[in-house]
Amino acid sequence: MDNKFDIKSTTIEKGLEIAKDFVDKLIMPSIEETGLLVKDHITMWRFKNQVKMLNKAKDYCEKHNIKSKKKL
Numbered sequence: 001m002d003n004k005f006d007i008k009s010t011t012i013e014k015g016l017e018i019a020k021d022f023v024d025k026l027i028m029p030s031i032e033e034t035g036l037l038v039k040d041h042i043t044m045w046r047f048k049n050q051v052k053m054l055n056k057a058k059d060y061c062e063k064h065n066i067k068s069k070k071k072l
Helices: 011-061
Strands: none
Touching: none
């Protein structure tokens, strides 16, 4: 018996393209949501860090008797 398959490369390429599209539709929304979640955590971390830095600057100014135009 001779087990030969006569599959054209275009058929294989089309099958791979269909599989890729399926995986993209299945996985991409989850990846995008994960990216947005990470972005939210980083944004919150940066905000908290800015508040800490402003409080340190306020304490430094009070300690060294530095007046600011606006109240911190």
